[in-house]
Amino acid sequence: MKEKIQKFLDTDILEKYLLGDSTKEETLKAERYIAMYPQVRDDYNELQNNLETFAKMYARKTPEGLKQIILQSAKKERIVKRKLFRYVIAASIAIMIFAGSSVFFWNQNKALQEENTLVSNKMKNLEEVMKTQLEDVRNQFIVLNNPDTKKYTLRGKKEAKDLKAVAYINPVKKLSYINVSNLPELPENKCFQMWAEVNGELVNLGVIKEWDDKNKLLPLPYAENAIGYITIEPEGGNSSPTVKNIVANISY
Structure with missing residues (x-):
């Protein structure tokens, strides 16, 4: 078992998962290992803390x-x-x-x-x-x-009436972010997943974690007339959105 855990830690899956660059298979594997093995969870938390520390350092320094x-x-x-x-x-x-x-x-x-x-x-x-x-x-x-940034408040519906989020869209700098400030509880076999429809193509933005920092801004791909969705999907996320389970959306 220790060899199995060490073999996983020797890969760069945790780093890719933390940055949102992991494949669906890598994401599922990372989440499974984090949940099952304390050593992997400790390494993930330490890496996350280090990256947040570096980001804060850079936010202050020239x-x-x-x-x-x-x-x-x-x-x-x-x-x-x-x-x-x-x-x-x-x-x-x-x-x-x-x-x-x-x-x-x-x-x-x-x-x-x-x-x-x-x-x-x-x-x-x-x-x-x-x-x-x-x-x-x-x-x-x-x-x-930036004064050109537009702010949109999102509220959930259906099973996620308590969901609250704010989207920040800057059409001049072509930057988009969203902050999910309140995430209702779901059954263990369900999760919230974010999507964006950009230039006619659907982009999977990944599962919204319950342990995400409520002050954290999540990047959205920018495009004119883009549409963002939040859906309820099976645990671990889905390869395509379940349209009937859309609980929030925004056009930007």
Whole structure:
């Protein structure tokens, strides 16, 4: 079981799930593992907290601050590489002095190379996440503070009369966000899912989590005359919306 969990954690499914870039299969797998295994749930919460911390940091700092953070990350990577170089030199000297120890040092070197590769990949992923988070924070600031932004209040209907949400649409900057401030309880086998009809194509925006921050803004794809929907779907979400279960909609 531990090998199964570790194998899952070694993938980038959690990072992709957190950013909303996971496939339907990856999303279902991530949600299942988060619900079933405390270790996965702890890693997910820690990653989420770290990303939120980075986003808040960038919301306060100037681009020079971002440059400094990236430089510090690069510096840490160089330190790891220097450490690897020292181990390689030490292994070479030991091989010349103690030929019988060659296998030991080879294994040590290989393990360190694998560790360095893992660290490098994690740092690259983290930098991409930070850039994405910074861009999202910048866009949210524009939408909330730009006088051209239009505000639409949504209220649920049918089984979701208590659902409340506010959509923010900026036609000048072509940015759209929605904040779901109240999410009614549903049976365990049901969930809320968000959709957008953009230029004649239906876009799946994913399941709205009950544990989402009520102050969080969720991005909407922008297009003229676009339509957004919130539907009630089976647990885990659906590949297409159940029209009869539309509980909120907005035209923007």
